[in-house]
Amino acid sequence: MHPSRVTSTSRGVALQLEGVRRVFDNNRVVIAGMDLQIDPGEFLAVLGPSGCGKSTLLRMIARLSEPDSGHIRMQPDGEPFQTAFVFQDAHLLPWRDVLSNAALPLELMGEAKLTRQEKARAVLGQVGLLEALDRYPAELSGGMRMRVSLARALITEPRLLLLDEPFAALDEITRFHLDVQLRELWQGRGMTVIFVTHSVSEAAFLANRAVVLGGKGAAIQLDRRLELPAVRNNELRGDPRLGQEMRLLLGAIEE
Secondary structure, three states: OOOOOOOOOOOOOOEEEEEEEEEEEOOOOEEEEEEEEEEEOOEEEEEEOOOOOOHHHHHHOOOOOOOOEEEEEEEOOOOOOOOOOOOOOOOOOOOHHHHHHHHHHHHHHHOOOOHHHHHHHHHHHHHOOOOHOOHHHHHHHHHHHHHHHHHHHHOOOOOEEEEEOOOOOOOHHEEEEEHHHHHHHHHHHOEEEEEEOOOOOHHHOOOHHHHEOOOOOOOOEEEEEOOOOOOOOHHHHHHHHHHHHHHHHHHHHHH
């Protein structure tokens, strides 16, 4: 099996974008007729320069906005499933501690208090925050706040996880740790992940497939399955294979 491909046992959803077009109020065409197939359980990184339509694309997939024409189809069609969105800002409620921030989606869904707290502890343990359950956002570092945001997204067991530059404001060392953690969570859960980033190194390290957008109307400049091992840790950052993938992605962006 190709080292970057996903297996047929994935819990993730498949997406099919057909002729997707988005025009802003000033008649600026942000996305013009995009076609894109995303396999279930895929970890897709979306790269490109500022203003090329990456975040617009993600918001349409999340149904936070609708395309002006074209279709976004998801499989299994008609079957309910959870989608989670992680933004660049953690958006934590400052008057809630870590445990209750992470449990908030289940509270809004009517889950019993003891049940949602138990699930919140479990997912916070997965992101390494069991020692911070009673802390408030003001007492957390930027990396810890983003871990809470990630835990809050994962608590509903989403089959589709969307991330819009979630680690962009963090220092490099913290980003390295969160990259490894996110990759492990994806492998353990089998969900489909779409990750928007400006970082070529982050995209190459995290994803099993990368799409580079650019030019007018978010044209796809490169669609590549990354030739990297399935298991990735910080040792990979010095591997020539990662450097080769980064050069290919950067070359497509510069074009």
